[in-house]
Amino acid sequence: MATEDTDAPEIEHAQSGVDDITGGMKSQLGLTEDQNNLMGLAFILPNIVVFSIFLLGPVLFAFYISFQEWSILANSGTFVGFDNYVEVLQPAPIGIVDGNIVINSRTLTDPTENLWWFALRNTFIYAVGTVPLQIFGGLAVALMLDKRVRAKKAYRAAYFMPVMLSGAAAAVMWRWFLAADGVINSFLEPFGAAHNWAGDPATALGAVMLMAVWGGIGSNMIFFLAGLQNIPEELYEAARIDGASQWGRFRNVTWPSLGNTNFFVIVMAIIGAFQVFGIALVFSEGGPYYATTTTVLLIYQRAFQEGAMGIGAAMSFLLFILIFTFSYWQYKRQQSEEIDY
Amino acid sequence: MTDHATRGTKYTRRHVLGGAAAASGIALAGCSGSDDGSDGTIEAEGSANLELTGWSADDTESDFVTELANNFDQNNDDISVSYEPVQAEYEQQMRTRLGGGEAPDVFYLDASYFGSFSKEGVLLDLDPLTEVDDYNLDDIFDPLLDAFRYEGTLYGIPKDFSTLSLYYNEPVLNEAGVDEVPESWGGLHDALVAIDEAGSVDAPMVEFANGRMFWSLLHQNGGQVLSDDGSEVLLDSQECIEALEFMIELRDDGVLAIPSEISVDWHGQAMGTEAAAMSIIGPWALPALENDFADVENDIGVAHIPYPTSGERATAAYTVSYSSAADTEYPGASRQLISGLTDDEGMAEWARQGLALSARESHSELEYYQTHDRRRTHLEAGEWSHPVAFGPESNAILNRVNPLLEGAMLGEQEPGEALERATRQINSEVL
Numbered sequence: 030m031a032t033e034d035t036d037a038p039e040i041e042h043a044q045s046g047v048d049d050i051t052g053g054m055k056s057q058l059g060l061t062e063d064q065n066n067l068m069g070l071a072f073i074l075p076n077i078v079v080f081s082i083f084l085l086g087p088v089l090f091a092f093y094i095s096f097q098e099w100s101i102l103a104n105s106g107t108f109v110g111f112d113n114y115v116e117v118l119q120p121a122p123i124g125i126v127d128g129n130i131v132i133n134s135r136t137l138t139d140p141t142e143n144l145w146w147f148a149l150r151n152t153f154i155y156a157v158g159t160v161p162l163q164i165f166g167g168l169a170v171a172l173m174l175d176k177r178v179r180a181k182k183a184y185r186a187a188y189f190m191p192v193m194l195s196g197a198a199a200a201v202m203w204r205w206f207l208a209a210d211g212v213i214n215s216f217l218e219p220f221g222a223a224h225n226w227a228g229d230p231a232t233a234l235g236a237v238m239l240m241a242v243w244g245g246i247g248s249n250m251i252f253f254l255a256g257l258q259n260i261p262e263e264l265y266e267a268a269r270i271d272g273a274s275q276w277g278r279f280r281n282v283t284w285p286s287l288g289n290t291n292f293f294v295i296v297m298a299i300i301g302a303f304q305v306f307g308i309a310l311v312f313s314e315g316g317p318y319y320a321t322t323t324t325v326l327l328i329y330q331r332a333f334q335e336g337a338m339g340i341g342a343a344m345s346f347l348l349f350i351l352i353f354t355f356s357y358w359q360y361k362r363q364q365s366e367e368i369d370y
Numbered sequence: 371m372t373d374h375a376t377r378g379t380k381y382t383r384r385h386v387l388g389g390a391a392a393a394s395g396i397a398l399a400g401c402s403g404s405d406d407g408s409d410g411t412i413e414a415e416g417s418a419n420l421e422l423t424g425w426s427a428d429d430t431e432s433d434f435v436t437e438l439a440n441n442f443d444q445n446n447d448d449i450s451v452s453y454e455p456v457q458a459e460y461e462q463q464m465r466t467r468l469g470g471g472e473a474p475d476v477f478y479l480d481a482s483y484f485g486s487f488s489k490e491g492v493l494l495d496l497d498p499l500t501e502v503d504d505y506n507l508d509d510i511f512d513p514l515l516d517a518f519r520y521e522g523t524l525y526g527i528p529k530d531f532s533t534l535s536l537y538y539n540e541p542v543l544n545e546a547g548v549d550e551v552p553e554s555w556g557g558l559h560d561a562l563v564a565i566d567e568a569g570s571v572d573a574p575m576v577e578f579a580n581g582r583m584f585w586s587l588l589h590q591n592g593g594q595v596l597s598d599d600g601s602e603v604l605l606d607s608q609e610c611i612e613a614l615e616f617m618i619e620l621r622d623d624g625v626l627a628i629p630s631e632i633s634v635d636w637h638g639q640a641m642g643t644e645a646a647a648m649s650i651i652g653p654w655a656l657p658a659l660e661n662d663f664a665d666v667e668n669d670i671g672v673a674h675i676p677y678p679t680s681g682e683r684a685t686a687a688y689t690v691s692y693s694s695a696a697d698t699e700y701p702g703a704s705r706q707l708i709s710g711l712t713d714d715e716g717m718a719e720w721a722r723q724g725l726a727l728s729a730r731e732s733h734s735e736l737e738y739y740q741t742h743d744r745r746r747t748h749l750e751a752g753e754w755s756h757p758v759a760f761g762p763e764s765n766a767i768l769n770r771v772n773p774l775l776e777g778a779m780l781g782e783q784e785p786g787e788a789l790e791r792a793t794r795q796i797n798s799e800v801l
Contacts, residue, residue, distance in 0.1 A: 102490040104469045116799075141774070141791040210633035228579065228630035230782060317579055318777040333462050335766040336486050 095342035106339065113343035117145045140319040145344065147319060148327040151234060155323060156302035159241045163298050164291075166242065167249025172283075174250070175257045185254070189247040196244070196307035203240045204312060230320040233313050237321050240308055245301070249294050256290030257283070292363040296356050303352050324348050418449045418703035424478035424529075424690075426455040434723055442710050449703045468492045473695035475704045476711075479526055481517040481689045481759035482768065488520035489762035494694035494701055496524045496708065505709050509730045517757035518691045526691025527712045530726035532652035533685045533751040534586050536673045537637070539666070542570055542647040551673045555587075555616055558648075558676040562625035565647045573627030575620065576637055576646040581775040582686070583650040583675070587613035589684035589756045590677040600761045602801055605771065606786075606793040614785035616678075618778055628779065642666055650675055652688065653727060653748045672744035674751060687755035689729070727752065766800045 060068065095113055097106030120143050122136045136146040170188050174181055191199065206213050207226040214223040226236045260283065268278045306325040309315060315322035315330070324344065332341025422439055426432040432455055439453040454474065456463050461483055467473045468487070479487060487493055500507050507515070510528060518526030536558075538551055543561065546568035552558040565574040577583055588595070593609030596602070604610070620626035629635055632645045638655035640646035642663030659667045675685050692711055694704040710716055714730065721728035722738050727749045733739065739746040760767045771792045778788040 100490055101465050101469045102487060102492050104471075141795050208633060209630055225630055228628060228780075230777075230780060316773060316776055317780055318782050319773050322773075330769055333465075335763070335769060336465065337766070 091342045091345060094338055095346050097339050099338040099342070101336060101338055109339065113339045114347070117340060117343050117347065119143070122146055140322070144319070144322065144327060145324075145347075148322045148324045151319075151321065152303055152305065152323045154234060155238055155241070155305055156299060158235075158238045159245065160295070160298045160302050162242045163245030163249055164294055166246040167294065168253050168287075170246060170250045171253035171257055172279075175254060185250070188250050191244040192247040192251075194244070197311045199240060199244055200308045200311035203236070203243075207236050227313055228317055230316075230318045233317055233320040237305075237309055237312055240312065241302070241305065244308075245298065249298070252290055252294050253287065256287045260286040288363065292359065296359050299355055299359070300352055303348065303355075416448060418700035420449060420451045420476060420700060420703055420707055421474035422451055422453045422476045422707065423456055423474040425460040426457070430723065431725055434720070438711060438716065438719075442707060446706070446710075449700075449706065451707060468695060471697060473698070475698045475700055476692055476694050476707050478529060479518075479691045479693045481691070481757045482764050484518055484526060484691060484693075484759060485520065485762040485764050487693070488518075488523075488525045492696050493525040494696050494698060494704060496527060496694070496705060499527065499705060499709055500524070502709060505713055506730075506732075509714070509732050510712075511729055511731055511752040511755065513687065513755050513757055514689050514729050514752070517689055517759045518693070520762075526693040527708055528729035529690045529692050529712065530717070530720055531687050531689035531729050531752065531755070531757075532654060532726050533687045533748045533755050534583065534650050534652055534675060535685065535748050535751060536675050537641050537649050537651050537655065538671050538673065539571075539641065539644060539647045539669050540671050541669050542568075542644070545570055546647075551671065552676045553674075554676050555678045559616075559620065559623070559625075562620065562648065563623065566623075566625050571647045572632040572645040573640075574625040574646065575648040576627050576629055576632065576634070576640040577617070577650065577779075578636075579628045579630075579776045579779050580772040581614070581617055581779050584614055584617060584775055585686035585756070585758050586650065586675050586684060587616060589686075590675070590681045592681060595760050595767070600801075603760075603767060603793050603796045605796075606790045611786045611789055614775070614778060614789060618785050621779060621781075641670055653745055654725070656744060657724060670744075672747045674747065683751075683754045685751045685755050687752065687757045689757050689759075763796075763800045767796055770795050770800070 094106060096108060096110060098109050098113075099106035120133055120136055122133055124131045124133060133142075136143045137150045138147075140147040174185055174188075178184070194202075204227060205211055208214070209223075209225050209228070213226070217223045224232060226232045264282045264286070265278055268282050273281065304325050305323050306329065309321045309323050309326050310329070313321045315326045325348070328341045328344045328348070331337045331344065422435070424435065426435075435455070436453050439451040443449065443451045460478075461480070464473070464477060464479070464487075469492075473492075479493075499505055507527075511531070514528040514531050515524065518524060518528065536551070542565060543549075543551070546561070546565040548561040548564050550557075552561045562574040565571065585595075588605075588610045591609045591613045593607050593613060594604055597604055617626065627646070629637070629640060632640060634640045634643065634645055637646070637649035637651040638658040641649055641651075641655065642659055644666060659670060674683060677683055692708045694701070694708065698704050711720075712729070714732075717728045717730050718733055718736055718738075720726075721733060721736065724742070724745065727745065728736070729752070731752065734746060734749050739749055758768075774783065774788040774792045777783040778785050783791075
């Protein structure tokens with residue numbers, strides 16, 4: 030409450046400043062408010078047109094064909110209602126039979142039972158394994174490189190380098206590294222830990238995750254560096270005067286001040302993790318034995334290799350619902366934790 | 371000297387190609403107004419500009435198809451052909467182009483996804499070619515032609531094909547005391563065990579994790595993938611299970627490695643580096659062996675794949691068609707181009723490139739195959755070959771079977787369990 034009272038005059042002052050500016054424009058350009066709005070609309074029109082044609086339109090069309098048995102070759106389809114969604118989701122891990130809840134855990138462990146659920150499980154494992162490491166790794170590197178260290182720019186460039194590399198190139202490179210006679214096994218061999226990392230269903234997903242963490246730290250580092258540089262130095266000075274330790278300054282100043290950056294980085298990392306495709310395709314083509322079959326890779330196989338566009342579209346919308354729900358939940362959580370200074 | 375010789379060769383080849391194209395033009399354009407071949411001719415629709423497309427395995431193929439197209443162009447006054455190869459995502463590009471009504475006139479289609487195109491009625495009927503004089507369709511191996519038929523209608527003519535055969539390193543076999551190339555499954559097993567005991571290679575035999583040779587072995591053992599009416603897969607039959615069990619027995623006995631276990635990418639590399647003594651592979655390995663492993667190349671022989679004593683000779687084949695779009699502006703000219711590219715001389719010239727095999731049975735008599743024993747062995751197998759193509763849902767079937775074969779090869783599942791699951795999954799989800 031106190032914060033709101035204190036902020037109120039500032040907001041009013043800021044608002045009057047905006048009015049002055051727009052009022053000035055009005056008088057200079059001789060535009061009414063309606064004309065001004067129209068001009069604003071004209072400015073964003075190119076974006077709306079491009080967005081509608083190349084993004085919104087295809088998305089809505091994909092939603093439409095998720096209710097069709099659609100042939101891309103014939104460019105036509107047959108309405109099948111929710112059949113595609115039912116086919117994708119059944120059998121489900123949890124079902125109701127004769128009024129009793131039945132758990133079918135085989136859908137999560139046996140790819141032949143229902144590949145959608147198995148691929149979703151793989152994707153969850155991938156997300157849980159990569160997102161925290163990408164985020165905390167990015168933050169740790171950003172904290173290290175935010176200080177006065179020698180060759181800071183060179184380190185930043187080195188950490189950012191994987192971001193500039195295409196996923197396909199990175200996947201090919203990591204295949205070499207992780208090959209039976211690859212450089213990683215050369216180091217592990219003396220300890221008896223050499224292994225066919227990419228060829229073993231038990232370790233292939235881990236290998237893809239390793240690659241994703243390596244590639245994800247650099248981009249998060251850049252976002253965290255930007256966030257760190259936006260934190261006012263006065264806050265740190267005040268904390269020092271109050272006798273806060275290094276950890277105390279991080280816990281009470283740095284971390285809360287990175288709220289918006291955290292929200293952005295977490296949401297983007299989760300979306301990226303759920304949409305993992307290129308590296309899984311190039312590194313192992315979803316194998317061995319479905320070990321790296323992720324949801325988007327499955328969508329690609331169904332829609333583009335098998336021509337089952339309706340099934341592929343239904344899978345895409347199920348994935349969209351999942352990502353949207355998670356992002357919205359994260360957004361609400363972030364709003365409730367937001368701190369203003 | 372070299373320049374002169376090269377030019378001389380080119381001149382000769384151009385001459386042959388030109389002659390072939392002209393002959394096709396005369397035979398096909400004829401003087402009839404009909405384009406249905408009822409009087410032994412096909413006529414183009416006046417002036418036609420055809421677009422020919424395909425993927426390009428390498429520059430050699432690209433240059434050669436360009437030359438074929440140019441020669442056809444020069445020898446057919448009313449038809450001009452432009453060749454526009456597609457570099458990536460060929461199948462997806464063709465789907466969208468055909469779906470959008472923007473398809474080229476003549477294009478390649480791989481047998482593995484041909485069925486999904488023919489089912490949608492987007493391909494031009496090529497049955498009129500069966501009636502054309504001087505175009506001997508009967509000479510093309512039946513299994514290959516059948517791969518491009520849908521509900522009795524022909525929608526593609528094989529451009530070429532490849533069969534799988536047994537490659538072996540003769541000195542390594544001799545060193546292990548294997549004097550004869552094995553001809554039976556039992557003989558193959560014993561030979562591999564002997565090679566393993568001799569210990570001169572990383573692995574006696576190599577095969578991909580998805581067990582590609584299964585598609586040959588199942589037919590050798592009397593199995594089949596689809597029922598005769600194509601309504602169900604029959605991979606859970608005893609014959610198919612026994613074929614997979616034989617492969618898994620080789621794995622269990624430690625005589626069959628997957629490439630990543632011996633640090634190679636594919637069979638050709640395994641043979642060329644002498645990491646493996648045997649492998650079942652197609653003729654595409656030969657240019658790689660000849661060019662990249664010249665010191666080992668002469669030690670490597672090619673034989674027909676061993677088969678069970680109670681079974682029959684069989685092998686898997688991979689083939690590609692020339693097809694045309696149903697809505698092409700120039701159906702007659704497109705048929706003419708396809709026939710020109712696949713007639714006796716057109717296909718012989720293609721075969722002489724050594725990239726893939728001629729789809730014409732009579733070409734085993736060509737001098738080229740008389741002097742290229744290994745390719746002749748591949749060609750002979752065309753007679754008992756089974757294209758890896760399973761109707762309109764071929765990709766969906768392969769996408770479900772291959773991972774399960776991989777599961778069996780990697781010891782995640784028993785062979786019978788893998789094939790029963792694949793059968794159940796395909797019959798309930800796909801067919």
